[in-house]
Amino acid sequence: MDVLNLIGGRWAEGEGEEFADTNPARPAEVVARGRFASAREVEQAIAAAREAAPGWAATPHHARAAVLTGAADLVDASADEWGAELAREEGKTLAEAVAEVSGAARILRYYASEADRDSGEVFASPRPGESVLVVRKPIGVAGLITPFNFPVAIPAWKIGPALTYGNTVVWKPSSLVPLLAYRLARALVQAGLPDGVLNLVYGEGEAGSAIVDHPGVDAVSFTGSTAVGRAVIARCGELGKPVQTEMGGKNASVVLADADLDHAAEQVCLGAFRSTGQKCTATSRLIVASQVADDLLERVAERAARLVVGDPLAPEVEMGPLVSSAARDRVSAGVRQALGEGAKPLAGASPLDREGWFVPPTVLDLPGTGVDFWRTELFGPVVGAVRASSAEEALGLANLSEHGLSAAVFTRDLGVALSAVEKLEVGVLHVNSESAGTFPYVPFGGAKQSGFGPKEQGRAAREFYTRTVTVYLGAPA
Ligand code: NAP
Numbered sequence: 001m002d003v004l005n006l007i008g009g010r011w012a013e014g015e016g017e018e019f020a021d022t023n024p025a026r027p028a029e030v031v032a033r034g035r036f037a038s039a040r041e042v043e044q045a046i047a048a049a050r051e052a053a054p055g056w057a058a059t060p061h062h063a064r065a066a067v068l069t070g071a072a073d074l075v076d077a078s079a080d081e082w083g084a085e086l087a088r089e090e091g092k093t094l095a096e097a098v099a100e101v102s103g104a105a106r107i108l109r110y111y112a113s114e115a116d117r118d119s120g121e122v123f124a125s126p127r128p129g130e131s132v133l134v135v136r137k138p139i140g141v142a143g144l145i146t147p148f149n150f151p152v153a154i155p156a157w158k159i160g161p162a163l164t165y166g167n168t169v170v171w172k173p174s175s176l177v178p179l180l181a182y183r184l185a186r187a188l189v190q191a192g193l194p195d196g197v198l199n200l201v202y203g204e205g206e207a208g209s210a211i212v213d214h215p216g217v218d219a220v221s222f223t224g225s226t227a228v229g230r231a232v233i234a235r236c237g238e239l240g241k242p243v244q245t246e247m248g249g250k251n252a253s254v255v256l257a258d259a260d261l262d263h264a265a266e267q268v269c270l271g272a273f274r275s276t277g278q279k280c281t282a283t284s285r286l287i288v289a290s291q292v293a294d295d296l297l298e299r300v301a302e303r304a305a306r307l308v309v310g311d312p313l314a315p316e317v318e319m320g321p322l323v324s325s326a327a328r329d330r331v332s333a334g335v336r337q338a339l340g341e342g343a344k345p346l347a348g349a350s351p352l353d354r355e356g357w358f359v360p361p362t363v364l365d366l367p368g369t370g371v372d373f374w375r376t377e378l379f380g381p382v383v384g385a386v387r388a389s390s391a392e393e394a395l396g397l398a399n400l401s402e403h404g405l406s407a408a409v410f411t412r413d414l415g416v417a418l419s420a421v422e423k424l425e426v427g428v429l430h431v432n433s434e435s436a437g438t439f440p441y442v443p444f445g446g447a448k449q450s451g452f453g454p455k456e457q458g459r460a461a462r463e464f465y466t467r468t469v470t471v472y473l474g475a476p477a
Contacts, residue, residue: 003034003182008048009195024091024321025311025356031089032179037201045199046216049141049168052196057138057166065115070191072108087312091320092275104156107440111160129475136466138166140218143211147224149278151177161461170199244453244464248377249280249405251435252398257289259410265299271434273361277381281406281436286385287394293387304347304361321357328357331380342367395423404447408435
């Protein structure tokens with residue numbers, strides 16, 4: 001399968017380096033091939049988005065929404081086929097991949113439905129005959145930079161609001177997942193998106209920073225690692241450019257003494273091992289009340305050891321490979337370091353001797369919070385546990401991180417649950433469910449070093465993709 005850049009409505013082969021997108025379960029298998037956009041083509045994409053901006057902004061919201069609905073229908077109709085492609089290119093299981101594609105269609109529909117909601121506010125004025133209107137306008141050209149781990153859902157939750165509110169887009173997907181980017185862009189074009197409104201450029205970090213730097217890009221929305229996100233924030237700060245970044249996590253699940261241990265163990269495993277732990281909201285730290293720690297950890301380790309690891313396309317497989325050899329090496333090195341620092345392996349931990357970028361689901365009993373594992377996001381299927389002697393101590397340990405994306409708390413005590421709501425420094429909190437999982441109609445994003453700028457998803461996205469004009473509308477004299 002050959003994939004193409006999209007520049008000003010033209011499908012372009014790309015003037016940059018050739019790339020091959022390979023299957024992480026069978027690295028010799030090429031899933032897609034293409035060429036990166038050259039620096040000149042990135043410029044052309046930005047120029048095309050600028051040229052298309054006034055026309056798209058002036059298009060009635062319902063007409064813009066109709067394109068999103070049409071694309072959502074195409075995405076839905078292709079969910080099984082694209083799901084298989086997503087599993088082959090990224091490595092999550094077929095069931096998760098199909099669900100991600102269907103989820104992307106739901107996100108596009110949600111943003112289409114924005115056309116039916118209020119588009120501003122009206123305030124009273126103390127002056128006779130006057131009203132004060134707060135109207136919303138697009139910000140212009142949005143530069144969107146997306147990570148590998150949700151190749152279609154995260155792009156949909158940036159492109160959907162960007163387009164519905166009247167912006168044009170230059171999008172650089174992760175170079176690890178070009179095929180699903182191509183599929184989504186094609187669906188939007190097929191649904192009737194005018195030339196230049198969406199531009200897709202393949203490239204690595206250099207293409208991302210060219211978009212961030214370019215004066216023709218009015219605002220930048222980035223999702224990815226904290227290190228790159230902070231560089232993007234700094235550059236946008238220098239340029240005075242609005243920026244939104246969603247970044248890394250080191251998410252905690254807290255299991256208290258009164259929790260249903262079977263349920264908690266199951267949810268901790270879903271949080272830690274689904275998508276091979278490659279979710280920004282994956283559980284990687286486990287904090288367990290001392291009274292139930294041995295019991296809970298035995299259940300978590302037993303479930304982890306039972307997980308079927310293998311080719312994500314096989315229906316019985318519950319966990320696929322990591323996305324790349326670099327990811328496999330990073331996760332394996334992180335586990336080795338934790339063992340070297342005194343962690344006890346309860347499940348997994350030893351390398352898997354098989355083709356592909358596989359690591360086993362791993363559960364570590366940590367010697368304390370001083371180990372590097374506690375601080376560093378590995379972005380793989382590894383969870384490390386510590387014990388806490390009280391609910392208060394457990395919540396304090398959950399906050400002991402520079403990250404603040406998501407957390408989960410397992411308890412039957414409403415008072416403790418409310419105290420978690422009050423005390424935990426996170427953007428997303430699950431009470432009695434795994435730390436991962438989002439609905440498209442509610443805000444999503446992290447606290448502390450995990451997120452910067454307005455939240456994504458739901459109506460919260462409007463704060464980033466529009467600017468307000470306050471209009472004092474007086475009656476003619
Ligand atoms: P990444 O390495 O930071 O890359 C993210 C995107 O930024 C990719 O498209 C990447 O391009 C691009 N990029 C790299 N260097 C850049 C630069 N200097 N300027 C501009 N763009 C640049 O992240 P990833 O490995 O794809 O994704 C995993 C990370 O994302 C994890 O840390 C995870 O927690 C985080 N994440 C956060 C959320 C959230 O909502 N908080 C959601 C999902 C993932 P190339 O990779 O093609 O070079």
